[in-house]
Amino acid sequence: MDFRDFEKRIVKVTKMELPGETVQFKMAPIERLQELKRVAREKNTAKKAGVMSLFYPSEDYETRLILILRKTYKGVHSAQVGFPGGKLEDGDETIQDTALRETEEEVGISRETISVLKKLTEIYIPPSNFFVQPFLGITTELPKFVPQEKEVEALIEVSLRDFMDDVNVITQTLSTSYAESIDVPAFKLNGHIVWGATAMMLNEVRELLKMVL
Numbered sequence: 001m002d003f004r005d006f007e008k009r010i011v012k013v014t015k016m017e018l019p020g021e022t023v024q025f026k027m028a029p030i031e032r033l034q035e036l037k038r039v040a041r042e043k044n045t046a047k048k049a050g051v052m053s054l055f056y057p058s059e060d061y062e063t064r065l066i067l068i069l070r071k072t073y074k075g076v077h078s079a080q081v082g083f084p085g086g087k088l089e090d091g092d093e094t095i096q097d098t099a100l101r102e103t104e105e106e107v108g109i110s111r112e113t114i115s116v117l118k119k120l121t122e123i124y125i126p127p128s129n130f131f132v133q134p135f136l137g138i139t140t141e142l143p144k145f146v147p148q149e150k151e152v153e154a155l156i157e158v159s160l161r162d163f164m165d166d167v168n169v170i171t172q173t174l175s176t177s178y179a180e181s182i183d184v185p186a187f188k189l190n191g192h193i194v195w196g197a198t199a200m201m202l203n204e205v206r207e208l209l210k211m212v213l
Contacts, residue, residue, distance in 0.1 A: 001160050001213065003057035007138060010055070012212040013118050019207040020121050024200040029174075029184040037124035040131070046124065049132045050092075050099030051085025053205050054114065055160070056139045063160035066107060066143070069153045069192065081156060081194045083134065083201070095133045107155065108146025113139045120204055125197045134201045136208070158189045163202075164209065 025033065040046045054066050072079045086102035088095060096119070100111035118136040125132060147155055162168055172186045172193050186195035187202060194202065 001063045003055075003061045003063045003140075006055065006063040006160065006213070007140060009212045010117065010138060010209070013136065013208050016208065016211065018118075018121050019204050023204050023207045024121060024123060027185045027187075027195070027199040027203045029182070029196050033124070033126070036126045040124050040126075040129070046129045046131050048088040048095060048098075049086055049130050050088065050095040050097075050102065051083035051132055051134050051201070052099045052103040052114070052116075053083055053120070053134055053136050053201065054103060054109070054139065055137070056109075056141070056143050058157070059142060065158045065160065065163055066109075066145075067156040067158060067189070067192075067194070067198075068106060068147070068151075069156060071151060071153045079153070080196070080198070081189075081192045082198045085132070085134075086151075087130070096135060099133070099135050106148045106152055107143075108148075109139060109143050113141050115139070118208070120201065123197050123200055132197060132201075134204075136205060156190050156192060160209075162189060163187075164206065164213070 056064055058064050067081050068084055069081055084103040084106040085099050088098045092098040103109055104111045114137045116135050116137045120134040120136055122131055122133045145155055168188050170186055170188050171183050173181055173183050184195050186193050187199055
């Protein structure tokens, strides 16, 4: 879709109710995630992070979504595909500020050029004990990406067409922190398998876009 048309249509999401956990849990890798989220709220020991689902125009005005492939490191999210974003830090006034700051740091898009359209449904990630708050945003400028060398292995520029294509919603057999060789719902985007929390958040974004495009 031409980004100029996309920009006109996507603003409708600002007045829409969120699809919420019902849509997120369709892509959940384990059935008991809702219960784990409830327990985490009660304990109140989880850390917080903010991420950005950011759409932008390509050189020929094709609408795209930016994802990142994280570096390989000793951690539960090593070498996984995710949104630009990261943990809440002392200097952040709000969790939205966290998402904007981290997006600028990780992919080089100035926070001043990003219009945040919607606060999406918060998600809990048990392996790292994080509550993650996603946001939906757009930038009308052609990005000059500068990936953060320490954190980002590669940038993944996903076309809106591929993101919305049902053929890219798949089931993949994976070994996770929960179990060995289990079938999990996932997206296949630009040759990458996107599952877990990122897939859950993507599914809510996708559901919103279905209602406005």
